[in-house]
Amino acid sequence: MLLYLPFLAFSQENLNFYGSLESNSQWLQDDEELEFTAPPENFRSNNYFTFNFEYQGFTAGLQYEAYLPTPLLGYDPRLEGNEIASYYAGYKNEILDVTAGYFYEQFGSGLILRFWEDRQLGINNAMKGIRLGFRGIEHLELTALFGEQRVGFETSEGTIGGLDVNLDLSSWAGAEAYDLGLGASVVNRFQNAGEFENVPASVTAFSGRVNFNFANFFSELEAVYKQPDVLVYNRSITNQRETFGGSAWLLNFGYAIPGFGINATLRRLENFSFYSDRLAEGNQYNRQLINYVPALTKQHDYLLNNIYVYSSQPRLLLLTSQRQAGEIGAQIDLFFSLPKKSFLGGKYGTKFEFNYSNWAGLDSKFDIPDNTYTSEFFSRGETYFREVGFSVRKRWNKEWSGIYSITDIKIDEGVTIGSPLGFYFINAGIGVIENTYRLGRGRSVRLELQHLWTKNDRGNWAGGLLEYNFSPTIGIYAADSWNYGGDPAFHYYNFGGSYSHGSARIAFNYGRQRGGLICIGGVCRYVPENTGLSVNLQLSF
Amino acid sequence: MNKWWSLIFCFVIQYGFSQAEMPQFVLKDLEGKQVDLQKISEEKTVILSLWATWCVPCINELEAITLHYEDWQNEFDLQLYAISIDDPRTVNRVRPMVRGKGWKYKVLLDTNNDLRRALGAATVPLTLVVRNNKILYKHSGYSPGSEDILYEKLLEFSR
Numbered sequence: 001m002l003l004y005l006p007f008l009a010f011s012q013e014n015l016n017f018y019g020s021l022e023s024n025s026q027w028l029q030d031d032e033e034l035e036f037t038a039p040p041e042n043f044r045s046n047n048y049f050t051f052n053f054e055y056q057g058f059t060a061g062l063q064y065e066a067y068l069p070t071p072l073l074g075y076d077p078r079l080e081g082n083e084i085a086s087y088y089a090g091y092k093n094e095i096l097d098v099t100a101g102y103f104y105e106q107f108g109s110g111l112i113l114r115f116w117e118d119r120q121l122g123i124n125n126a127m128k129g130i131r132l133g134f135r136g137i138e139h140l141e142l143t144a145l146f147g148e149q150r151v152g153f154e155t156s157e158g159t160i161g162g163l164d165v166n167l168d169l170s171s172w173a174g175a176e177a178y179d180l181g182l183g184a185s186v187v188n189r190f191q192n193a194g195e196f197e198n199v200p201a202s203v204t205a206f207s208g209r210v211n212f213n214f215a216n217f218f219s220e221l222e223a224v225y226k227q228p229d230v231l232v233y234n235r236s237i238t239n240q241r242e243t244f245g246g247s248a249w250l251l252n253f254g255y256a257i258p259g260f261g262i263n264a265t266l267r268r269l270e271n272f273s274f275y276s277d278r279l280a281e282g283n284q285y286n287r288q289l290i291n292y293v294p295a296l297t298k299q300h301d302y303l304l305n306n307i308y309v310y311s312s313q314p315r316l317l318l319l320t321s322q323r324q325a326g327e328i329g330a331q332i333d334l335f336f337s338l339p340k341k342s343f344l345g346g347k348y349g350t351k352f353e354f355n356y357s358n359w360a361g362l363d364s365k366f367d368i369p370d371n372t373y374t375s376e377f378f379s380r381g382e383t384y385f386r387e388v389g390f391s392v393r394k395r396w397n398k399e400w401s402g403i404y405s406i407t408d409i410k411i412d413e414g415v416t417i418g419s420p421l422g423f424y425f426i427n428a429g430i431g432v433i434e435n436t437y438r439l440g441r442g443r444s445v446r447l448e449l450q451h452l453w454t455k456n457d458r459g460n461w462a463g464g465l466l467e468y469n470f471s472p473t474i475g476i477y478a479a480d481s482w483n484y485g486g487d488p489a490f491h492y493y494n495f496g497g498s499y500s501h502g503s504a505r506i507a508f509n510y511g512r513q514r515g516g517l518i519c520i521g522g523v524c525r526y527v528p529e530n531t532g533l534s535v536n537l538q539l540s541f
Numbered sequence: 542m543n544k545w546w547s548l549i550f551c552f553v554i555q556y557g558f559s560q561a562e563m564p565q566f567v568l569k570d571l572e573g574k575q576v577d578l579q580k581i582s583e584e585k586t587v588i589l590s591l592w593a594t595w596c597v598p599c600i601n602e603l604e605a606i607t608l609h610y611e612d613w614q615n616e617f618d619l620q621l622y623a624i625s626i627d628d629p630r631t632v633n634r635v636r637p638m639v640r641g642k643g644w645k646y647k648v649l650l651d652t653n654n655d656l657r658r659a660l661g662a663a664t665v666p667l668t669l670v671v672r673n674n675k676i677l678y679k680h681s682g683y684s685p686g687s688e689d690i691l692y693e694k695l696l697e698f699s700r
Binding site for chain 2: 016017018019020021022050052054059092104105106109110111114116117119168179181211213218252254255256257258259260261262263265292294295296298299300301333334335336337339348349351353393395403434436438441442443444446469471472475498500502503504505536538539540541
């Protein structure tokens with residue numbers, strides 16, 4: 001306690017503390033119907049405590065993580081035990097920004113480098129090293145970093161060095177009417193080749209970017225090239241250590257005015273995965289990812305919309321069992337609204353949303369015995385995923401509002417289960433009706449009705465969710481995803497509730513978890529089917 | 542270890558229940574201009590709403606506030622900053638969505654979730670009321686009627 005006193009005296013000055021606590025626990029149970037047997041460690045929990053302080057330009061902080069007695073089902077088993085998993089100290093003024101320790105970073109859109117954390121996915125690929133930001137030249141931002149990447153509670157064998165430059169050309173030219181910026185990055189991974197010959201120890205990727213906004217138009221183009229590296233499948237180098245270069249193209253453009261917005265993103269990836277350990281390529285726990293190549297599709301919130309989810313296919317695989325070179329495709333989003341108090345918009349207005357995405361393999365010819373392939377730049381190979389969606393959001397009156405959406409999907413089954421592509425397709429249609437009724441004084445009822453139609457895979461599903469909020473701080477729900485078209489028909493029921501007070505929130509859920517890929521931000525984690533009780537607690541200060 | 546825990550506990554008690562300050566953060570808006578979060582609340586009350594294009598409750602909250610926003614701005618001289626935590630996968634949807642829905646909020650981007658981490662927002666939405674850098678109110682999650690409580694809080698803070 002005495003130790004604490006000096007801090008108390010300090011805290012009256014410019015010293016600022018902040019941090020958070022998050023705890024996610026589960027008790028797994030045997031479920032005969034689901035053919036799920038709880039593992040011997042049937043209680044599991046992931047806990048995170050962060051603590052930071054700032055004093056004028058100085059910052060420091062740490063993150064303590066405890067996986068007790070083991071991490072939640074489906075998480076990286078390397079996260080066993082508890083440690084102060086990361087820490088940092090830094091200093092920042094108007095010109096310099098220096099950080100030593102663990103830090104997160106993103107160059108451009110992350111296509112070349114992104115260090116980030118997602119606790120729901122169990123991803124934390126923070127870099128342990130040094131970062132230097134320089135803002136001494138007007139209109140120019142410079143970032144340099146060097147270090148190793150976090151893997152579980154350890155760090156990667158490979159070291160990463162990176163440099164990122166951004167130049168705001170329009171402000172340099174004093175232009176007000178338009179916005180023009182340039183960016184460039186270089187990222188290098190160095191990892192000893194060990195006993196292997198013909199395996200490059202050093203692999204560098206180069207990226208160039210330009211963004212241009214004018215009036216209500218906006219656009220962005222990024223191109224990345226990655227030096228040749230060996231291909232890896234299940235931690236083994238394949239194709240007789242032949243090496244292959246990689247590339248990525250990303251074009252985004254759109255137009256937006258009040259009441260209307262449209263955006264299109266086109267992307268082409270060829271042999272474009274980048275890991276801090278060459279043997280980590282394609283690992284199921286998303287360890288040692290240097291760059292971020294998410295699936296560019298709409299991220300859905302509804303249960304049945306999350307059964308058939310696309311995950312991006314950046315890899316080059318030259319195997320007899322699996323041949324693919326990358327992906328090409330586009331995603332288009334359109335939003336518009338009819339204003340409130342207009343003839344068609346009604347008293348509260350009506351909002352519409354449309355999305356379309358279509359992703360295919362590269363149009364390629366493979367020569368497996370010779371370890372070569374050729375690919376076309378701009379034509380499509382086999383379709384991997386296609387989605388069309390439309391939704392309407394309408395507030396009918398003071399009490400009642402609704403969201404109505406339909407989605408049509410075609411997906412390669414291999415994408416959903418992570419197996420070779422090009423064998424079976426799943427066609428599905430999904431309809432969702434969500435209604436919220438306000439009962440006054442913070443009480444409300446919300447009902448979601450969902451249906452998924454398909455003749456493939458496990459057949460039709462019906463879904464429902466009923467939520468009752470006693471007040472804006474306390475609510476309960478019951479939900480079911482019923483696979484009535486399955487053989488046998490099956491219920492994935494769940495019920496739970498939550499209570500929040502300020503930034504603190506506690507939520508519990510009891511039920512069955514549908515197995516498969518849990519995807520957040522376009523990166524997926526495989527979760528086996530399970531039954532149990534989970535409790536989540538969060539608090540920040 | 543016990544000593545550490547009691548230390549941590551003391552901090553949590555003191556700072557969990559006192560007026561915390563906004564951490565030092567500079568985020569970019571949709572035009573790429575830098576916005577210093579410690580400066581925006583110097584002259585007016587600001588509402589910070591951490592949201593994402595894929596988060597239906599977040600959108601529900603911002604839609605609900607839209608109906609009252611002009612009245613609130615007149616009454617309290619406030620500004621709402623809708624801080625998108627969309628990562629590179631969905632961040633391109635932010636601009637067309639905000640414009641297409643006709644929202645009049647200022648929009649900031651927290652693409653690599655640095656602010657989200659600093660504020661300990663395990664889930665979104667997270668709504669804050671900040672004035673003179675002091676965090677006056679925090680609320681996690683949205684259900685219908687949350688905006689009424691937010692209004693009552695704004696009334697309370699304006700006295």
